[in-house]
Structures are given as structure tokens and as C-alpha cells.
Amino acid sequence: MIPNYSKQDDWEKYNALGVTQYGQMTAGSYMYIGPQGIVHGTNITILNAGRKISKLGEGLAGKVFVTSGLGGMSGAQPKAGNIAGCITVVAEVNEKAARKRHEQGWVDELITDADELANRVIRAKKQKEVVSIAYLGNVVDVWEKFDQKNIFVDLGSDQTSLHNPWAGGYYPAGLSYEESNQMMAINPDEFKQYVQRSLRRQTDAINKHAAKGTYFFDYGNAFLLEASRAGAEVMADDKINFRYPSYVQDIMGPMCFDFGFGPFRWVCTSGKETDLDFTDQLAGHVLEELARNAQPEIQSQLQDNINWIKSAKANKLIVGSQARILYANAEGRIKIALAFNQAIKDKKIGPVVLGRDHHDVSGTDSPYRETSNIYDGSRFTADMAIHNVIGDSFRGATWVSIHNGGGVGWGEVINGGFGLLLDGSADAERKLKSMLYFDVNNGVARRAWARNEGALSAIQQELSEAVQITIPFLADDTLLDELI
């Protein structure tokens, strides 16, 4: 969309006219693999958030993670929390969604009373249980109840659909699910007021927890953005930034993306489970080999993904295509892809399509999410996404896609993705080496230009005689201060 016609209301209009549609993220590049991607991403996020709050190197046992949403993507949170080993409390207002996740085994327990929930969490904390609990009700009630009962929340977030606040993405406290659905259709202006009031209430409660030491992060659902628009106390003292980080600013950006680690995906086109099992083993071997010689800064990322791939089959996350996700850097992605291509050539498996989530090191310009830890002002430009799709297509991608709006909402992001078919040929080998290298390092370079520490270190590892990447000159701050 032309930038001036890229507001949320414009989308409704042009979609109704049939001239555009909302691609979300991976679906638009034929790389949607069901809930597996979000389970893995959430698991990595919780593990790294745990590292951030771990004062003495202790793990997540007995720590409480409070969040909301048991919908399409958010429903992954309890399962990911169980894999990470904490106590996960997820509020969900939609009874059907909550019961479905419970029946599917994605959340261990379902509680409908807030006092009962509080008692259950106190017991789980005492016994350091690994358990996930769905609360059937509004997330605002959980934050308020846990404050009253003085239950310490270690990690907090939110995954209501606030990219779409007025049409069912966020259900305000004080109205039942049915009342909300009725009001948003009949009286949208009043409903908007309810949503904004609820966001202020939710923020007030979260602020009380944060004052006691809770680490709260925005989980890429535009919570902070909408709370600020609602006038909630969510701005930092400078009145420019939010007082809480987005998970990319604090966790995924500096701990994963800046080092080139991001969501690499593949799909076995044969549709055979045995092919996927074989690729899992190949990928696991490659990561273990890399971990033997990797620098200390990336050891934990490699280890998390070795653990993940080893138990990936047991976690039963396949729906439809035989697909897998793991986080790897450029070297890891290339080495895994080379091993796949060789196995295809040797006729051990059928052809494989490589791709990734758009929620990655590269390819997505989203100032409040993927590029939120880029602080030189350039996070409001969309050049990286465009460079990625053009560069990837020249270097051998089988298809590329570019979208407006995925994840955080129409007009808020430009994101790009690709698919690359491996058929065991020498040509596929040439393409994967060239394209995957560019696809990841275009983002690492971008992050290095913004002077992100991890990216400055990672890009040094990628320089070679064949590739030159401009490295920023780090000006001495005192010199600049004197000039001003």
C-alpha cells in the first residue's frame, strides 16, 4: 500500500474492494507451519527472559509467568512455559478457546475462580511445580488479584490481539465475552471506551507488580502502543519511550537477532514423517558440531536449540506439512541446508523447502517489534525488508514475498519472506550458500550499523575476502559532547 493509504481503516476499505488482503506474516510466504513456530519462539523467549532475571544463575523452577490469550498464537504460551520449566498462568475470556486448549493438552489445568487460581499458584510456587494453568476470565482480574494476594510474578506479558483492539482483539474488564461481542457491533464508540478504560486498569495493576520487581515485557501484540494511546501510565520519564521493553528490545534482539540467530524453517515435500525425522537428526548433529567450537556469547542459543531439536518429535507439534523450526545463525542455517541437500542428492530423503518466520534477524522492519532494538532512528525505515526480498530473489530464492502489516497491524510494519527449494543439485547448493548468507547477514549488518554490540561482534565473524560489509566507526561520545 502507498504509505498515505496504509492506515487500519484503509485496510478495511481496500480489502472490501478486493484489491488487497492481510497476509499476516508467514502465511503470505507459504511458510506458516501451524503452532510449532510460536511454541518454539515462545519457549526461546521464556528461557532467555529467565536468564535475564536469574540473579544467581538459577533456572525457572518455581517462577511464575503471567500472560493472556489462548488463541491461535497465544495458545502456545502454556506449552512453551512447560517446556521452559516454569509456572504459567494464562487468562482467556473465550470459554471455547480455553476449553479447546485444555482438551488438546496444551494447558494442564483450567480454573474459573480467581481466588482458587491464587491458591493454586501459591501451592505450585511452594512445590516448584512445572505446570500451566488457564484462568477462564479477564487478564485484568488476574493482575489485580495477584497484587491483592501479594503473589510475586517473576515474568509478565500479554498476548491479547491488540493489533486489532476494536473488533474482538481485546476484551475489556467489566463486560462479559458475550456483552463485548454485542457492544462492539452495536455501539463501537462505547466499546472503544471500555477497551481503553480496561487497558488503563490493566496497566495500573502491572505497574504495581513491576514496582515489586516483576519483569514485564510487551510480546509483540501492540499492548504498550494501545495502552499508551488509551492514556495508560505506560510511558517512561522521557515521555518518548515506553517504561517496559518489547521482548525484542530486551530479549530476542540483543540475545538472538543481533548474533544472527533466528527462526530457520524447513518443510519435507515428500510429506513423510521419516524424512522429517532424518532432517531433525542432521540438524541436531550440525548444531552439536557448531557448539563444540562456538564463542561463549552464542553457546546458550545453540544449546537451547540442540535441546529443542532433540525433543521436537516428542512434543508432537506437526499439523499438516512435515515441517520444522529452530533458531540458527547464518553458519548454522547454511550447514544444515548443505547437509539436507547432500541427503537429497543421496536419495535418503525427498526435496526440502527452506524458509523462515518473518519474525527474524532480517527481512522485517517493525519499529515496535523486530527492529525495536535498533536505536539510531533507522527503525522507522523499511529498507531492510525490501533489500532482503530483492537480494534473496537475485541470489536464488524460489519465491519471495513482501507484506504490509504482519503481526503488529496494518501500516505498522513491512515484512518479507522467502522459500528456497533444495533438490539435491549443485545449483541448489550454490543458491543456498549465496542466499542464506545474504538473507541473515543483511540483518546483522543493519543491526551493526546501528552499533548494536552483539551485531558488531557477529558481523566480524562473517567478513571474508569475498564479502565486504561496512563497519561503523564508533565515535567517542566525549568528543561529540564537547562539540555540542
Ligand SMILES: NC(=O)c1ccc[n+]([C@@H]2O[C@H](COP(=O)([O-])OP(=O)(O)OC[C@H]3O[C@@H](n4cnc5c(N)ncnc54)[C@H](O)[C@@H]3O)[C@@H](O)[C@H]2O)c1
Ligand atoms: N510475539 C510473537 O512472536 C507473536 C507471534 C504471533 C502473534 N503475536 C501477536 O499476539 C497477539 C495474539 O495472537 P493470536 O493469534 O493468539 O490471536 P487470537 O485473537 O487468536 O488470540 C487472542 C486471545 O486473547 C483473548 N483475549 C482478548 N482479550 C482478553 C482479555 N482482556 N483477557 C483474557 N483474554 C483475552 C481472546 O479471547 C483470544 O482468544 C496478536 O496481536 C499477534 O499479532 C505475537
